Amino acid sequence: MKFHLQCVKCDQQYPGLDQRYRCDCGGTLDVIHDPSTFNLSTDFFDERRNSSEPMDRSGVWRFRELILPLGDDTLSHCVVTRGEGNTHLYPASRLGEQIGAPKLWLKHEGENPTGSFKDRGMTSGNTMARHLGMTRVACASTGNTSASMASYAARCGMGAVVFIPEGKIAYGKLSQALAYGARTIQIDGDFDDAMSLVQDLCAQEGIYLLNSVNPFRIEGQKAIGFEIIQDLSWQVPDWIVLPGGNLGNNTAIAKGMLELYERGLIDRLPRMAVIQAAGANPLYAAWSSGNAVAPMTADTIATAIKIGAPVSWRKSLRGIRALDGVVTQVSDNEIMDAKAQVDASGIGAEPASCATVAGLKRLLKEGVISKDETIVGVLTGNLLKDPDVVVGYHTSALDGIDSARANAPAKAPADVDAIRKLIQS
Ligand code: F0G
Helix, strand or coil, X not given: CCEEEEXXXXXXXXXXXXXXXXXXXXXXXXXXXXXXXXXXXXXXXXXXXXXXXXXXXXXXXXHHHHCCCCCXXXXXXXXXXXCCCCCCEEECHHHHHHHCCCCEEEEEHHHCCCCECHHHHHHHHHHHHHHCCCCEEEEECCCHHHHHHHHHHHHCCCEEEEEEECCCXXXXXXXXXXXXXXXXXXXXXXXXXXXXXXXXXXXXXXXXXXXXXXXXXXXXXXXXXXXXXXXXXXXXXXEEEEECCCCHHHHHHHHHHHHHHHCCCCCCCCEEEEEEECCCCHHHHHHHHCCCCCCCCCCCCCHHHCCCCCCCXXXXXXXXXXXXXXXXXXXXXXXXXXHHHHHHCCCCCCHHHHHHHHHHHHHHXXXXXXXXXXXXXXXXXXXXXXXHHHHHHHCCCCCCCCCCCCCCCCCCCCCHHHHHHHHHC
8 A cells, every 4th residue: 555544643553544534542644655656747747737537637636646546447446526626826916916915826726616625625535435435424514515525425426414503604505515415414503513423423323524634635635735836837836825724724735735845846845824713713822822722612704714623733733834834813804804805806705715815914914924925825715605795795784894895786776867877976
């Protein structure tokens, strides 16, 4: 086997195909690849991008030797792909100029098949589920994970069970889980309660757990970083900025960057900035105090990252430190203000994604990031995931939010002169 599992806490190793998510000591697990088994070049991945083979065209499986090295024969029998990835890396210099970062790029992960970066982890996670012969998968979710898991499970005829916090997920996401046919259970509790319940259920019922505590989810999400680097012709940006909730995504991107660097595919590492909502900031609190992450009760308008007890915190901190990174926090007002700017730039994203730009604005102001640096901000989810919050913002109907950039709809009688007056004003 070309990979094994290793505990983040005590380094205990397990065979790569052991069906476990944690070490006996309780620590989470990494997939450790054997670097001697491949010697790949950047040209090799560039050629794959031009190929018409479905696995090569996926923005995850194009990098399969770095993700799930089971070999093409095996993979071709179990891969579940929707051609995920291949998301745009937008030059965002106009928005960048507005916020004082002219060399800004935005990688829009909301352009994945189900509208979020979760598809990258779900293609790898569901593929592993099939390889292991599982018939059911489950997750707890603030919405996007469940939407993605439900879709990928449906594509391969796998049963799907979803735990969501009742009344606290955006309708765009809930509707996807229902539409794709997942057994959807609304928990009378928050995401952290749902997370704890789903781990028990999976252990008792032999269901494959597809939260990011599953190390193969992390492997797929590494491809966000691989694609950023490939999109930039294998040049490394100074910074990658992204939101943090359950902390799987920053773990994944950092792990991927370190692996590219170890294999000589990049010649330096980017720095990383992880942005949390101030009302859901356990990582920020740990980062600024130097203590371990302590669970908290979370509250933020960015429901995707409303998480108080992130499962991947240990891996996350390790990756941020290895990339000389920083963690900061932003208020809901800052998130919504940045969102209005991202949306009005013609790109658009859901609230949690816009914590990226809100955090970037803060780090530029504090001088942590400088205007001469090349920055890639990750927009994690699609604008249409949470339309209620958009309409609420533009009609100044959100409690505690300023709506300073509101673009309220105008009312007019069915009369052309009245309408002419309106659009001239
Ligand atoms: N952005 C969006 C749009 C998300 O949906 C999430 C997580 C994050 C950022 C944070 O990523 O958890 O890896 O730090 N959503 C999860 C879910 C928790 O259930 O959909 P993370």
